[in-house]
Amino acid sequence: MRILILTHSFNSLTQRLYAELAADGHTLSVEFDIADSVTEEAVALFAPDLVLAPFLKRAVPESVWRRVPTLIVHPGIVGDRGPSALDHAIQHGYTDWGVTVLQAEAEMDAGPVWAHATFAMRADATKASIYRNEVTRAALAAVRQALAHYPDWRAGRWRPRLQDYADPAVRGRPHAPMTQADRALDWAAMSTRDILARVRAADGFPGVLDTLFGQPCRLFDAHPGPRLDGATPGTVIGRQHDALLLATRDASVWIGHVRRADSDHPFKLPAALAFAKEAADLAQRADLQPAYPDITYRESADGRVGFLAFAFYNGAMGTPECERLTAAVHAARQRPTKILVLTGGHDFWSNGIHLGRIEAAASPADESWRNIQAMDDLCLALLEATDRLTVAALQGNAGAGGCFLALACDEVWARDGVVLNPHYKNMGNLFGSEYWTYLLPRRVGEEAAVRIMRERLPLTAAQAAARGLIDRVFGDTVKDFADELAVRAAELADDDIDRRIADKAARRAADEAAKPLATYRAEELQQMWRNFYGFDPSYHVARYHFVMKTPHAWTPRHLARHREPGWHTAAGGAGA
Known part of the structure; x- marks a missing residue:
């Protein structure tokens, strides 16, 4: 099918749907919800079979939904209406919730239901975490179910179900937006x-x-x-x-x-x-438990595997976080383990440098420079760990420098459903560092590396594995992944581990002789110096708008394929 994705931003849910539906064989284009006239133009240019709206903050224009079937992805059970759906579910302690795909009509969230999926609410999880995990997984299932109905709907053999509040199966109800008075502590x-x-x-x-x-x-x-x-x-x-x-x-x-x-x-x-x-004068309470859970370390019962977890908020790693994690890697290397597994957090492995810290600094250019140097030091600590095998275990999504931090490990394992964005250029044409010019071609080859960086598109874990970025994909949920991770790490420790460690050290020595890591780093940082201090301000402008959450003024061309010159002709026109 030809599907236009209409969204407020290219958030985690939208990225997952985009990547998965593209893998399913659908032809996709994206338009940010900027103005009714822009949406109308996008529909005219792309001539979609349907419009899919996974994340909106206002109504779809009537001129669109009356002309083209428009499906809204609502993060609530059937019958739930209104914003703050997930907020209500968490604050009121609901044990189960769901996602509903419904057809856009004049009244918000009131259209007929094309599909729905339910899930158990994870105890003690944040709204953002449930959205990125349970909601996203349920939304994908419900959207696929809805798309399967499309041929029969078009042929008149199937009709979506009306939301009838007299039906006891319709448990949801309309609710008002949650206010700060409702949230008050x-x-x-x-x-x-x-x-x-x-x-x-x-x-x-x-x-x-x-x-x-x-x-x-x-x-x-x-x-x-x-x-x-x-x-x-x-x-x-x-x-x-x-x-x-x-x-x-x-x-x-x-x-x-x-x-x-x-x-x-x-x-x-x-x-x-x-x-x-x-x-400034508050005492550092390092002795208190439970501690703030950002960096933790544990070992397997037999002492062969160390697990280093780092759960940084939104995956952002500022200079202090990088320095503390680097110290944790060095401390872990003092332990007599054979394998070091870095697990990241439930929601994110890493998204690279901390743009908020940088924006707040007295000199954003200077803090950018400090931050990227600290990220490079962390990558180097992993690359130089030739006395054991290292595993990047991606429970959550990874982006930009966080992707290449993972590639600094010997093996990269990811949970099914994780989304990767292995590129930098969306942040103001940033060149990037983290030894990516060594790590990416080493895995996928020079041509494929150039293509991945140029495309700037999200990849599912399965797609990343097919392209050589990831070695293993397993586990549908974070719990499934964690359970299987322990088993696979133990198996890796049994797999002629001493020989593998020796082979790794030999390969690293050969690579170092061919071109030292210091040379890769110097070449990358020369480009980054221009990004931070050069005449082109695009990185600083893009960072400011990202941090300030400035509303989009246009859709990036690599997402809005319908705006590429000649695309409509190349695609064969409407209905192709």
Whole structure:
């Protein structure tokens, strides 16, 4: 089918649908929802069989949905209507939820249902995490089911089901948008569990409006803290790195990120960075458990495999995060293990340098330079680990430098459903570093490396494996992946491990003799210096708009194939 994807932005759900449906053989093009006239033009140019809208913030124009069947992907069960669907489900503690694919009509979310899929709600997960995992997986299943109905719908042999609230199977109901009053925290009265539920239900967007140090801000990235006595609920009582610890009525919570309304930087930042002056004198509470869960290490029962997890918020790795993770890699290498598995976080492996930290710095160019050097140091620590095998275990998505950080390991394993964006140029024509000019051609060859970087398109784990970027793909859910990961790591440790380690060291020595890693790094950083300090400001402009979430003014040409000159003729015109 020819499908036009109409979306507010190319978010995680949209990327997964794009990559999977392209793999299914559909012809796809993307248009960002900028204005009704732009959408109408896109439909005229692409002549789609249908329009698929996975992520919108306003209604599809009637001029479109009356002309072309338009399917809305709604993150709620059948009958649910209105925004904040997932927010309500998490804050109210629902045990199951779903995704509904419905046809656009005049009333929002009220059209007939083409397909739906349900899932169990994961306990203690944030809205953003459930959206990237359970919602995305269910949405893909429901969209495929809806597309399977299309031939019969067109032939008049099948009709979508109306949302009839008299039907007991229709459990969802219309609801109003969730307001900050609905999300408000009462630190003196609410339990830690209630506070965590409210912040988690707002994570990603819009956050929970509250105050820290007497200043208004929105809270994100909340985790349970230790039980403490005597502190006034709602007060900041310590920190771990850049996370702040707040007392609650019955324990405490870690707040990892905030967005201040009174700042020159009105975007999400690590909490202690956003309140740098106020947090400067807070004691570092490294002894407290449970700790803020960003870097953890454990070993298998037999001591042969070390597992190094790093769950950085949104996969962003600033200079401090890179330096601490590099130190953790060096510490892990002091252990007598044969294999080091780096697992990343549930939602993201890594998305490379921390654009928010960079934007907030006194000199974004200088911080960009420090950050990329710290990322390179981390990659180098893995490349120089010739005394053991290393495995990048991607539970979650990876982008830009995070993809090439994974390639610095000997093996790359990924959960089925993970999406990779192995390129840099969408961020203002950034050249990129992380030794990618060595790592990518080493895996896929020079020609394929150029093609991957030029395409700038998301790849599913299966597509990445087919192109040589990934070695193994397994596990439908994070739990499935984690369970199988332990088994596969143990098998790898049994697989003539000493010989494999020796072979690895020999290959690394041969590669170093042919062209030293220092040369690759110097060549890449020469290009990055131009990105950061040169006459072309496109990286700085793109970073600013990304961090500030500036509304899109156009759809990138590599996504909007219908806007390529001559595309309609090459595709054979409408209905081809």
